[in-house]
Amino acid sequence: MAAPNYGYEKRQKELAKKKKKEEKLRDKANRKLGPSSEGLMPGDPETDVASLERDAPIAPVLPTKNG
Template identity: 55%
Template sequence: MATPNYGYEKRQKELAKKRKKEEKLRAKADRKAGVGGPAGDTTAGDEGQGDAPAEPSQQPPQG
């Protein structure tokens, strides 16, 4: 049985935390600029989708 890759898990956690922090800062800047509302949410969602395909390729194969 393979040993857990704790370094990988830690890095993924750090990346998720960084993304969340950037998203919060972006939302805060949008509110300050007066954008806000559903339009601001869709923009943040589109950027998040662009990052999604990169994550599965970084995961180790199961099995």
């Protein structure tokens, strides 16, 4: 019986780990480019309609003549 080739197994694990990391980075970059076509992201203040209804817009404070 042949001896196990641990170097080959280790290399395969490293390649799988590298591939998974690259996929995660690519997915993250795609999410940054724009919202997904699946719909609104829950909890995102820019796209969450419920949070827009709950939080009224704040009027900017303008300086007055008295200070």
